[in-house]
Amino acid sequence: xxxxxxxxDLLVDLLVQFHGRGWVSGTGGGICGPADDGGLLLAPxxxxxxxxxxxxxxxxxxxDGHVVRxxxxxxxxxxxxxxxxxxxxxxxGAWSVVHSHGLxxxxxxxxxxxxxxxxxxxxxxxxxxxxxxxTNTDVHLVPVIRxxxxxxxxxxxxxxxxxxxxxTPAHAVLVRDHGAYIWGDDVMDAKRHTEVYHFLFxxxxxxxxxxxxxxx
Amino acid sequence: xxxxxxxxDLLVDLLVQFHGRGWVSGTGGGICGPADDGGLLLAPxxxxxxxxxxxxxxxxxxxDGHVVRxxxxxxxxxxxxxxxxxxxxxxxGAWSVVHSHGLxxxxxxxxxxxxxxxxxxxxxxxxxxxxxxxTNTDVHLVPVIRxxxxxxxxxxxxxxxxxxxxxTPAHAVLVRDHGAYIWGDDVMDAKRHTEVYHFLFxxxxxxxxxxxxxxx
Amino acid sequence: xxxxxxxxDLLVDLLVQFHGRGWVSGTGGGICGPADDGGLLLAPxxxxxxxxxxxxxxxxxxxDGHVVRxxxxxxxxxxxxxxxxxxxxxxxGAWSVVHSHGLxxxxxxxxxxxxxxxxxxxxxxxxxxxxxxxTNTDVHLVPVIRxxxxxxxxxxxxxxxxxxxxxTPAHAVLVRDHGAYIWGDDVMDAKRHTEVYHFLFxxxxxxxxxxxxxxx
Amino acid sequence: xxxxxxxxDLLVDLLVQFHGRGWVSGTGGGICGPADDGGLLLAPxxxxxxxxxxxxxxxxxxxDGHVVRxxxxxxxxxxxxxxxxxxxxxxxGAWSVVHSHGLxxxxxxxxxxxxxxxxxxxxxxxxxxxxxxxTNTDVHLVPVIRxxxxxxxxxxxxxxxxxxxxxTPAHAVLVRDHGAYIWGDDVMDAKRHTEVYHFLFxxxxxxxxxxxxxxx
Numbered sequence: 001x002x003x004x005x006x007x008x009d010l011l012v013d014l015l016v017q018f019h020g021r022g023w024v025s026g027t028g029g030g031i032c033g034p035a036d037d038g039g040l041l042l043a044p045x046x047x048x049x050x051x052x053x054x055x056x057x058x059x060x061x062x063x064d065g066h067v068v069r070x071x072x073x074x075x076x077x078x079x080x081x082x083x084x085x086x087x088x089x090x091x092x093g094a095w096s097v098v099h100s101h102g103l104x105x106x107x108x109x110x111x112x113x114x115x116x117x118x119x120x121x122x123x124x125x126x127x128x129x130x131x132x133x134x135t136n137t138d139v140h141l142v143p144v145i146r147x148x149x150x151x152x153x154x155x156x157x158x159x160x161x162x163x164x165x166x167x168t169p170a171h172a173v174l175v176r177d178h179g180a181y182i183w184g185d186d187v188m189d190a191k192r193h194t195e196v197y198h199f200l201f202x203x204x205x206x207x208x209x210x211x212x213x214x215x216x
Numbered sequence: 217x218x219x220x221x222x223x224x225d226l227l228v229d230l231l232v233q234f235h236g237r238g239w240v241s242g243t244g245g246g247i248c249g250p251a252d253d254g255g256l257l258l259a260p261x262x263x264x265x266x267x268x269x270x271x272x273x274x275x276x277x278x279x280d281g282h283v284v285r286x287x288x289x290x291x292x293x294x295x296x297x298x299x300x301x302x303x304x305x306x307x308x309g310a311w312s313v314v315h316s317h318g319l320x321x322x323x324x325x326x327x328x329x330x331x332x333x334x335x336x337x338x339x340x341x342x343x344x345x346x347x348x349x350x351t352n353t354d355v356h357l358v359p360v361i362r363x364x365x366x367x368x369x370x371x372x373x374x375x376x377x378x379x380x381x382x383x384t385p386a387h388a389v390l391v392r393d394h395g396a397y398i399w400g401d402d403v404m405d406a407k408r409h410t411e412v413y414h415f416l417f418x419x420x421x422x423x424x425x426x427x428x429x430x431x432x
Numbered sequence: 433x434x435x436x437x438x439x440x441d442l443l444v445d446l447l448v449q450f451h452g453r454g455w456v457s458g459t460g461g462g463i464c465g466p467a468d469d470g471g472l473l474l475a476p477x478x479x480x481x482x483x484x485x486x487x488x489x490x491x492x493x494x495x496d497g498h499v500v501r502x503x504x505x506x507x508x509x510x511x512x513x514x515x516x517x518x519x520x521x522x523x524x525g526a527w528s529v530v531h532s533h534g535l536x537x538x539x540x541x542x543x544x545x546x547x548x549x550x551x552x553x554x555x556x557x558x559x560x561x562x563x564x565x566x567t568n569t570d571v572h573l574v575p576v577i578r579x580x581x582x583x584x585x586x587x588x589x590x591x592x593x594x595x596x597x598x599x600t601p602a603h604a605v606l607v608r609d610h611g612a613y614i615w616g617d618d619v620m621d622a623k624r625h626t627e628v629y630h631f632l633f634x635x636x637x638x639x640x641x642x643x644x645x646x647x648x
Numbered sequence: 649x650x651x652x653x654x655x656x657d658l659l660v661d662l663l664v665q666f667h668g669r670g671w672v673s674g675t676g677g678g679i680c681g682p683a684d685d686g687g688l689l690l691a692p693x694x695x696x697x698x699x700x701x702x703x704x705x706x707x708x709x710x711x712d713g714h715v716v717r718x719x720x721x722x723x724x725x726x727x728x729x730x731x732x733x734x735x736x737x738x739x740x741g742a743w744s745v746v747h748s749h750g751l752x753x754x755x756x757x758x759x760x761x762x763x764x765x766x767x768x769x770x771x772x773x774x775x776x777x778x779x780x781x782x783t784n785t786d787v788h789l790v791p792v793i794r795x796x797x798x799x800x801x802x803x804x805x806x807x808x809x810x811x812x813x814x815x816t817p818a819h820a821v822l823v824r825d826h827g828a829y830i831w832g833d834d835v836m837d838a839k840r841h842t843e844v845y846h847f848l849f850x851x852x853x854x855x856x857x858x859x860x861x862x863x864x
Contacts, residue, residue, distance in 0.1 A: 022415075025411040025412070025415060026343060026346040026408050026409075026411035026412035026415060027346060028342070028343060028412075048404065048407070048408065101342070101343060103415065103418055103422065106341070106419055107422060107423075110423065110426060114426075124824075124825045125754070125825050126749070126823070126825055126827065127749060130674040130675060130676060135797060136795060137797060147342055147352060149351060149352060149353060175342070176340075177340045177341050177342055177352070178342035178352075188696065191696070192674050192675050192696065193674075195673040195674035196673070196674035196676075199674060199749070202751055203751055203754055203755075206751065207758065210758060210762075238631070241627040241631060242559060242562040242624050242625075242627035242628035242631060243562060243624050244558070244562060244628075264620065264623070264624065317558070317559060317631070319634055319635055319638065322557070323635075323638060323639075326639065326642060330642075363558055365567060365568060391558070392556075393556045393558055393568065394557075394558035394568075395558065454847075457843040457844070458775060458778040458840050458841075458844035459778060459840050460774070460775060460777075460778060460844075480840065533774070533775060533847070535847065535851055535854065538773070538851055539854060539855070542855065542858060546858075579774055579784060581783060581784060581785060607774070608772075609773050610773075610774035
């Protein structure tokens, strides 16, 4: 089995798993992973993510997001995450990005909105060690950007985030009222970070009255 | 496999999935979908919805709800949702309607009761884009009607709702203390809207202290 | 397949399902159902309920709870629920009783403790119609009894409850700090009532600030 | 099938189950069990725990934690829990220890932090009977220790806990901001205690306003 075939199967498995947890739902959310030819495998838009078949991914060139291979089914269009996924690849070297619509991502971003901040600060959690280069004594900042009508319009804000040294350790960006982008070097890293950040978001929301300083 | 056979299998799969999420339980909740002959496939009443077999659906004429085909099992009666499902079909063109008994539907309707309103207002959520014709900058009104002892007595209120231009974009109606009806053009649309609205209800309930204006 | 064989398989399936929902866990919780010979099939005590095999049930005579058939495995003892299940059978005609250790049962019973009441009052929920003889306009009283070190010592309190006309419609009894007994005419009725009451308990707990009168 | 082969399969099954419940996630959490040769089977570190294969466990000598057998896959390292698991074996006779990263363990430990206590006190719960030697009328103390950057540095604190007669009945230790270690005589005992303690933690957190004395 080629690496790409295994990656397609893995992406499909993860979408089923994430749907079961409420991280992708109502056709929202998504994922990408590495193709054999140096491209990114990209899920189609507007479809029930947990029902995607291994041969229904697009391949895009991460240098500019243009589609280099299309699935045989001709009624599919590439995910609106395309530009964001490609930018994350170019800026962070990520070969896999998860787009979550989990409720905890919305509630975590609310903490920043309430504090008038452009980020949330996560601290005092062992699970922080699940993020590369982060220890459980760090105050870990996750940037929070504004939502916009079209996902590709998030790109400008994301470029600013990626240029901001406060956010160098972050492997996730929260989008207000919307969700999160979470990435890793490969698909299994992105999967680990997705589990880790959802735990961090849930814990930070659950402890919001204990740690008002979490918003600074 | 005929379209109807596939639809019956899909309805059965969705009932199992919705039972696992607490959206149908205790024999409550239900679903309908398109039959090949222009009728609506209707689940039986009073049975464990996650255990329904593909050949246990009734077919009803959506113009008036009369039963045109009965399942072989002769101890079944058609769902009490019959009149509501047929009205939703005639008024909204829906070929599939889900009746949810999820806890979040009850708690979301409570927000309207507390505000003395006939609806809840959902805003500031990207997931709104999962509803046709709605964008994430809209304030989306979901009508809330009173519960009545028999589900068919809800029909009068539903006719009023369907005639109200404030509620034209809504693909769901909440019933106080009871649940929700959620619909779509076909079964997969109804499934998507069911996931979307449950997310919207959960988020709006979780944020009720942030957004008191959500009740206006 | 004999009725009893099917019942044993069904009890096993339900225990797996209930374990998945947190209603039986840590070897706690249990279920009984009808044997072919007029006895009650009773799960063993102290075992992981989701791992019970169909041939591991005891059969007890519901007139006094004495064991009439034992499983082949000779290291098993009959459930401590024996006396309670038999009393419920004799007093209410129940051929199946579920013993839940779900968290919502403990939190629902707390409402009665806080109010100094011997019951909780459930109202304003369509799901009440899932209990035989109860409508959604009723105020439905569920008795709450004190916990005791041994489950069989609950029997005296249960006899008082069963003699109390306020509790005639109830198909469940809550035990403070402990759980609930929920019953039905047969196993599928008990399963339906188990789902219905857990919804009613969760909803009543979630609405506790809205309905302080729920405790009267 | 040798006992050890069955144990390896069981450990793998439990890791899948615990991952589904959020008790191990993001490669965090772990488990050990008895090997045939008197050693402890130990999961590798830094891997997705629900994907571990039966032949990927290390065997360590519980007298000092040195590795006596390694898995064939040569890219694995033994879990950081090694020293803690071995100490728990030597001090408590446990042949199986679960390391949970469940959110309820973090929130339960917060109760001790808020009270300036070195433990939480669990009371008024029937489920306490799921812990050997504990009854439902006991006030059961679970020690809470400080988190440290490396898990093996927890060992000193754990030795103090094991020497403290207040904590003799405890089969779990909470680590602030981190998780819990939960043990039993064998794997199924550890599994039962893991379910029991998670229930106890969830219930104690849910009732924190009712029982301020739970922190004393």
